[in-house]
Amino acid sequence: MLPASDLRTPRRLAVLITLVAVSLSLFQCKKSDDPEPVGGDTNLVASWKMTQYGLKDSQGVVEYFDEISGQVAPCLYTQEFIFAADGGVKRGGRDGCALAGVGSTDELIPGSGGSKWQTAGTKLTILKPDGSKADFTYELSGMTLRLEALDRATGRTHVFLLKKP
Structure with missing residues (x-):
């Protein structure tokens, strides 16, 4: 023993x-090629194509610009917001689309990339390469993403409806 x-x-x-x-x-x-989502809400990871744009007044009434005259409508409806699993975000479509009132889509999400996204509750923050940020409230409903961004200069809220293509 x-x-x-x-x-x-x-x-x-x-x-x-x-x-x-x-x-x-x-x-x-x-798998090493499956990055963990770092932005937050994994349901945002996709390409989202703009389908409607409008302004919400202080009473909460949204006026959608379904038929905007001139170059604004064709430009806006080429916009695509692309949220990546690695936390990156960029905008596709034509550059410099004017928004009602002031600003352009370039100010919200630069088309060149280099921006990051993160969520907390219903808040979506875009962190831009220059150190500035754009804050949105967001709501997901099926294949539709609704983004709202307050325009501090006018007190009105920009409303974007986007769908997965």
Whole structure:
């Protein structure tokens, strides 16, 4: 019969091998090319195409610009907001689309990329490469994303409706 100290060594070795095997199996299950979403709400990760734009007044009434004359409507409805799983966000479509009142879509999400997105509750924040940010409230309903951004200069709220293409 073997002494008790000689029996513990094989047991320790078996425990060590088991722990190593379990650890390796846990770390091997994740594909290295599947980045973890870092922006927050994973349901935002997609390309979203603008379908409607409007302004909300202080009473909460939204006036949608379904038929905007001139170059504004064709430009706005080319806009696409692209939220990536790595926390990056960029805008596709034509540059410099004017928004009613002041500003343009370039001020919300630069088309060149380099911006990041994050969520907290119903707040969506776009962190731009120059250090500035754009804050939105957002609501997801099926394939529709609603974004609202307060225009501090006018006191009105920009309302964007986007859909997954």
